[in-house]
Amino acid sequence: MALELVSQARCFGGEQRTYRHVSRETGTPMRFAAYLPPAAERGPVPLVWFLSGLTCTEENFTAKAGAQRIASALGLGLVAPDTSPRGEGVPDDAEGAYDFGLGAGFYVDATREPFSRHYRMRSYIERELPEALAELPFDMSRQGITGHSMGGHGAITIALRNPGRFRSVSAFAPIASPMNCPWGEKALTGYLGPDRAAWRTYDSCALIEDGARLDGLLVDQGTADSFLESQLKPEWLEEACARAGMPLSLRRQEGYDHSYYFIATFMEDHLRWHAERLAR
């Protein structure tokens, strides 16, 4: 499981790197991006994960979110994984749609043919990649997690299923309840089959309903997001948290859309939220 360094560039005094490694979970080579702030030269730094949305690779966040400036100042490491297995032999959406298959792993372990062999993004992110990161100067006792859209769903569900692992959790325009929107219903049916009981472990709202909790959760959602009403539905999350008494800071940001211009605008708030909770 050795990491191969694909590229590196100095950035805000630290290093922006891209790594490649062969994943036992997905059975494919996987890439991820890692930012090492200047503080990492002196010892292990806290780590914030960023899980990306539909169609993204590890590069979108890395190139567009402007996160390195803030991570450099706050002494945070960043890791951005890819969003699905890729390569020869990896099955895709039957019609090549953007919302299933390649670039759309939805952070689940597929149980349905032909996807179950390679589409194991849950285990890749929850188990394999943290082990692989042992080579890097990250303090794995101080982890936070965030993400965008499909990756916001990923960040919240992974944190809910792994109590105590993440000291800080946030999301940008997350898919609040995949069980209750077209993107999610298509993906969960395709990867897991029609039995909705099996979907609950991949749905933030269902997990909270079933007893999982976070100490806090910061969510930003643009009011001009074209997916807001059809897919994202933050009111589901709001309701689930209210019922469970789980603290949620949901900020509706006037006029912002679903793009990286929205993410970049609020990245500093999120990384400061994480840094406060990751301080020793």
Place this chain on the structure above:
Amino acid sequence: MALELVSQARCFGGEQRTYRHVSRETGTPMRFAAYLPPAAERGPVPLVWFLSGLTCTEENFTAKAGAQRIASALGLGLVAPDTSPRGEGVPDDAEGAYDFGLGAGFYVDATREPFSRHYRMRSYIERELPEALAELPFDMSRQGITGHSMGGHGAITIALRNPGRFRSVSAFAPIASPMNCPWGEKALTGYLGPDRAAWRTYDSCALIEDGARLDGLLVDQGTADSFLESQLKPEWLEEACARAGMPLSLRRQEGYDHSYYFIATFMEDHLRWHAERLAR
């Protein structure tokens, strides 16, 4: 010459827009990106131009440089043009190389067939686009200009040829002397023909040698830039400025390469340099 709004997104409290218009100079539709900071709601704001490098469109800078955050805080408008004409009938490099033709207009008015019809990026940037910007809330009496690589060359030469137009000029890893590097020699030969006398108006060092001056010039150059020795050669600019007694602040940035990670790192310094000189 009406501007057509192609896209807009809220970004750091302002608006990131992309426009399309039919250019009389290039004879093609051209796109450019414009950032309007929140201050533009109250009246015209100073404008900083960013000219991009080889292979870029108006989008690279806009998505990757992280400039909007700073422009928002400083109350600066930003304009990022495309780097060449594009579309059906626009001739490209005979072998489709990245360093000539599409994405590589070099900010010249071509005089050589078949390029002279469409490749008029000098006149497009110097004359036509400033007129087209009249629709936007920019204070054209307060303009600054910067750029990267081929666009750094563009920024410096355009400022040198238009004394008094730009109050502030800077560049990221500019091609210091196109007459004296393979990229430049190929482009100038292709667009202007073999007579090197005709090239001098497109060469920062030759323009300075021939008497053009700027009040000041800020240049950042990464020491790990893979094009540093073969193409960029900042020592030519250093020597020309020293001989002419023209103030140049050339900063060699240890370990930085030619990428947008380098540009993003030093963007704040540059925009602050511009803002100081663009203040009323």
